[in-house]
Amino acid sequence: MNTTKSTVSKPKRAIPQHLIYEVSKGKPIYRKGYKEYLVGDEGLDLFRIDSTFQAWLKFRLSSSIGIQLLEKEHGLLTGPVHIQVQSSKKCVTDLAILRNEDLHLDDQVISKPPIITIDIDFRQQNSLEFVFGKIEDYHYFCVHKVIWIFTKNKKVMVAEPGQPWLTLDWSADVEVVQGLVINLEEIVSKKKG
Numbered sequence: 001m002n003t004t005k006s007t008v009s010k011p012k013r014a015i016p017q018h019l020i021y022e023v024s025k026g027k028p029i030y031r032k033g034y035k036e037y038l039v040g041d042e043g044l045d046l047f048r049i050d051s052t053f054q055a056w057l058k059f060r061l062s063s064s065i066g067i068q069l070l071e072k073e074h075g076l077l078t079g080p081v082h083i084q085v086q087s088s089k090k091c092v093t094d095l096a097i098l099r100n101e102d103l104h105l106d107d108q109v110i111s112k113p114p115i116i117t118i119d120i121d122f123r124q125q126n127s128l129e130f131v132f133g134k135i136e137d138y139h140y141f142c143v144h145k146v147i148w149i150f151t152k153n154k155k156v157m158v159a160e161p162g163q164p165w166l167t168l169d170w171s172a173d174v175e176v177v178q179g180l181v182i183n184l185e186e187i188v189s190k191k192k193g
Contacts, residue, residue: 022091024133026089050120056191061095062095073099074098075097076096077114079094080094083141084109089137091141094119096117097115113143115143115177116145116176117138117147119149120149145176154169154170155168155169170184171183
């Protein structure tokens with residue numbers, strides 16, 4: 001007797017737009033955990049929130065630099081902030097610093113380059129290759145400085161076009177714009193509780 005197992009494959013689920021973190025070169029970069037979500041192991045809430053530390057750090061950074069930026073005629077957006085780099089590229093950053101004249105408060109994504117982007121960790125499916133590619137995309141889009149904060153390793157990367165990219169410990173002072181410096185170790189040490 002011949003027994004053949006017939007496998008019934010589940011219909012392939014379309015990947016919803018909210019699972020796409022960014023689009024680079026016309027290809028989607030999916031959020032970390034998207035596969036688990038598609039098979040039902042994770043809920044939608046996984047993709048809508050930052051960790052408590054990331055949310056707290058965004059708040060502290062925006063509080064620390066926001067008022068000072070107003071004096072320098074810059075605006076600050078906290079994110080996720082969507083940036084339309086090209087028609088086939090969309091980037092998302094945690095904080096974006098723009099010149100006041102480029103800051104338009106409407107229902108659109110940013111279409112003019114911020115002068116500085118600040119990203120905290122990376123929540124997508126890829127590695128440092130993704131980080132480097134995203135920094136290059138920002139530079140191509142004329143972002144003057146990219147500050148990337150890695151919470152797991154307590155490092156901060158500062159990347160400016162035409163300059164060596166720096167990787168620093170959190171104890172280092174990082175100049176955001178001229179005359180405005182942040183020190184992540186100091187910011188984090190001020191947490192009470």
